[in-house]
Amino acid sequence: MDRNIKYDFNLEKYDCKANENILNYVICSTPRSGSTLLAKGLQSTMLAGLPHEYFNVEHKKDYLNRWQFKSNIEYIEKLKKNRVTPNGTFGFKLHYNQYEQEFEDRRLEDCFGNLRYIFITRNDKIFQGISLEKADQTNKWSSEFVSNKKAIFNFKNIKKNISIICNQEKKWKDYFTQYNIDPFVIEYEELSSNYEEVIISTLNYLGINIKTKIAPPQIRKQGNLSNLIWKYLYLTINKLKK
Numbered sequence: 001m002d003r004n005i006k007y008d009f010n011l012e013k014y015d016c017k018a019n020e021n022i023l024n025y026v027i028c029s030t031p032r033s034g035s036t037l038l039a040k041g042l043q044s045t046m047l048a049g050l051p052h053e054y055f056n057v058e059h060k061k062d063y064l065n066r067w068q069f070k071s072n073i074e075y076i077e078k079l080k081k082n083r084v085t086p087n088g089t090f091g092f093k094l095h096y097n098q099y100e101q102e103f104e105d106r107r108l109e110d111c112f113g114n115l116r117y118i119f120i121t122r123n124d125k126i127f128q129g130i131s132l133e134k135a136d137q138t139n140k141w142s143s144e145f146v147s148n149k150k151a152i153f154n155f156k157n158i159k160k161n162i163s164i165i166c167n168q169e170k171k172w173k174d175y176f177t178q179y180n181i182d183p184f185v186i187e188y189e190e191l192s193s194n195y196e197e198v199i200i201s202t203l204n205y206l207g208i209n210i211k212t213k214i215a216p217p218q219i220r221k222q223g224n225l226s227n228l229i230w231k232y233l234y235l236t237i238n239k240l241k242k
Contacts, residue, residue, distance in 0.1 A: 002065075009052060010062035016050060021080045022088030024112040025206055027051060028096075028119045028175075030168045031161075032131040034188035035093045035120050040218045041199040042091060047208050050083045051091035055098040072102060076111050089208070096168040099175075107179055116206060117183035119172060124189070129161035130230045136161075153230050155237045 005011055025048075029035035039051035053059055060075070069075040084090045090112075099108075109115050122128045136157070138149040176183055184205040191198045196214040203210055 004065040005062045006058060007062055010059055010066070012066065014050070015082045016046075016085055017082060018084040018086050018088040020088050021084055021090055021113075023090070023114055023116070023206065024080070025049070025051075025089075025091045025116040025118060026108060026112070027091065027093035028117060028172050028183065029093050030095060030122075030128070030165045030172075032128045032135065032165075033120050033122045034186075034191050037188075037195075037217060037219060038118075038120055038186060038191060038198075038202070039091070039093050041195065041214070042202060044215045044218060045199070045203065045208075045210055045212075046085050047087055047089065047210060048203060048206060049085050049089040049091035051093055052083070053094075053098075054079055054083070054092045055094055055102045057101075073111065080112075087208070089206070096171045096175075100171075117176070117181055118186060118202060118205070119176070119183040120186045120188060120191070121169060122188040125162050125165055126158075126231050126234055127227060128165055129158045130227050130234070132161040132165070133158050134227075153233055155234060158230070158234055159238070 002011060008014075027035050027039060035053075042048035043050055043052075054063070063069070063075065063078070067075070067078050069078055079092070080090050103111070133154060134151040137151040175181070184202065186198060186202065195217055199214050200210065
């Protein structure tokens, strides 16, 4: 493995090329919304690009080490040439704070032609905030990560996480309203319980037909009984503080 590359998926061996970039799509997300589960599912078809958090500062650093690009536009062009499936599809996922940092309120269509929008949301914001707190403490962002750290309940941090998540989600909705965008909406709870159907529906939205069976999820659900206990603690403390 190249020692300059922190994350395995960013290595050249995972690149994929096409003769032409025909379709672009973005998964508009918030932390712990199920965007990785969705991205991995789409990626597994080899028809919907290699959706990934390319504008996460750590991932972008990996590609800078590889490609030595001079601007964001040059980086995007490199991605669209090297991170597409053979049918010309490029996908990426983007949290709103990454959009603000990397695109400075520009419309994404200015950088990505023929762009389609997917918006993933999670109904249970308390569980989402808990999931974010656990990931922050353990650095275990999916089942692919290995960590021996044990997370400790922190009411203040969870409450802050929920506020951050709700604020980012509102900003995405404001963005859609500002540019008159009607995104394809996916709820995490539906994705989790009807995985294959949601992946197929998303492919249909993108205009991609699949003739083979959808592979099982590549990552496992991380939530467990302790998440439920934390939620009960959070609700109890929150009620006492009112």
